[in-house]
Amino acid sequence: MANQGPWGGGGGGNGGGDDEDRGKRPSDRPWGDKQPPNGPRRPGQGDPQRPEIDELMKKGQERLRVLMGGRGNGGGTGGGGRGPSGPNFGLNRTTIAVAGLAVVALWAFSSFYRVQTNEQSVEFLFGRSVAVGTEGLNFAPWPFVTAEVVAVTNERTTEIGTGRAGPTDTGLMLTRDQNIVDMEYQVVWNIRDPEMYLFNLADPADTIRAVAESAMRDIIARSELAPILNRDRGSIATDLREAVQSTLDEYQSGINVIRVNLDRADPPEEVIDAFREVQAAQQERDRLEKEADAYANRVLAQARGDAAQTLEQAEGYRAQAVNNASGEAARFNSIYEEYVNAPEVTRRRMYLETMEEVFGGINKIIIGEGLNDGSGQGVVPYLPLDQLRSNNSGGTN
Numbered sequence: 001m002a003n004q005g006p007w008g009g010g011g012g013g014n015g016g017g018d019d020e021d022r023g024k025r026p027s028d029r030p031w032g033d034k035q036p037p038n039g040p041r042r043p044g045q046g047d048p049q050r051p052e053i054d055e056l057m058k059k060g061q062e063r064l065r066v067l068m069g070g071r072g073n074g075g076g077t078g079g080g081g082r083g084p085s086g087p088n089f090g091l092n093r094t095t096i097a098v099a100g101l102a103v104v105a106l107w108a109f110s111s112f113y114r115v116q117t118n119e120q121s122v123e124f125l126f127g128r129s130v131a132v133g134t135e136g137l138n139f140a141p142w143p144f145v146t147a148e149v150v151a152v153t154n155e156r157t158t159e160i161g162t163g164r165a166g167p168t169d170t171g172l173m174l175t176r177d178q179n180i181v182d183m184e185y186q187v188v189w190n191i192r193d194p195e196m197y198l199f200n201l202a203d204p205a206d207t208i209r210a211v212a213e214s215a216m217r218d219i220i221a222r223s224e225l226a227p228i229l230n231r232d233r234g235s236i237a238t239d240l241r242e243a244v245q246s247t248l249d250e251y252q253s254g255i256n257v258i259r260v261n262l263d264r265a266d267p268p269e270e271v272i273d274a275f276r277e278v279q280a281a282q283q284e285r286d287r288l289e290k291e292a293d294a295y296a297n298r299v300l301a302q303a304r305g306d307a308a309q310t311l312e313q314a315e316g317y318r319a320q321a322v323n324n325a326s327g328e329a330a331r332f333n334s335i336y337e338e339y340v341n342a343p344e345v346t347r348r349r350m351y352l353e354t355m356e357e358v359f360g361g362i363n364k365i366i367i368g369e370g371l372n373d374g375s376g377q378g379v380v381p382y383l384p385l386d387q388l389r390s391n392n393s394g395g396t397n
Helices: 053-067 093-111 194-200 204-221 225-229 233-250 269-341 343-359 385-393
Strands: 112-115 119-125 128-133 136-139 145-151 156-160 172-174 180-191 255-266
Touching: 093 112, 112 119, 112 145, 119 194, 145 194, 156 204, 172 204, 180 204, 180 225, 180 233, 204 233, 204 255, 225 255, 233 255, 269 343
Parallel strands: none
Antiparallel strands: 112 136, 119 128, 119 145, 156 180, 172 180, 180 255
């Protein structure tokens, strides 16, 4: 075989080289052989050991391609065996430094990561959780340690009963009074523990949907239709949130249920018109019952008031009669005592008081004896004595 060239090829004087050497792969040829003294030299250059800068750059690029898994192309011109088919070439410090810097930069880029304010990260060593990263710049030496960043404070919503999750996503539920109600609600949640969230749940959204639907069916099965449609919506949402949170805590899901939004609670669409008519009739019945109760309460209260008034009047009359009788008895006793002391005077006084009491309210004029001849002939027949007396009593002239 002819003399070996600077790239492992034959160093013939005609620059052709052996065909056998040309057919060899670059891996079959030695690396790092020094260039022989009679190797190719650039025209016009006196020192054969000093290649130009352009040639060094080309060699470095070809070596970097080989290191990165590609095949290098032959460099330089002149000597035999250095064709464009990519012969082997040696390594130097510059190439190793450039390749090392590239590897270090790639490793650093893969190992450092940033966690935002609303996020947390979980670091894995060969698939096992070893640490939880916080806000800021974190370091996980790749490829042994990898990290997965999770948004923990963002609110996520799982809708149930809308039909968007497939044909099984239906809100039809049976109540305690054997009625059907169509429920549509949302579960709003975020992540409390990212490590539990990543390891213990394969599909968090489907898990929350299944748990929430099961809890809602249990609550509706213990309730009647009318309260569900009217006054119990707030309590149903509160009970559902507590039930879903309790179940997810048992699963160690790392999920926090923020709230439950109860969007709709209606009868099925097929019977909603008839149901509304029934509801209107029930409301009218309730209105009439309330009016009847109000009238009954008003009449009853009035009757009770009248009865109390009658009792009070009877009590007053009883007290008055007893008091009058007591007073009359005391008066009689006092008169009797005076009568015992002075019978004639007391008798005459009692007669005069009685006559005054009897005739005091009669509108008559009595003419006694001793007037003219005693027969009353001296009285003017048409003189209106009663009217004159009335006028005199009124203070007129």
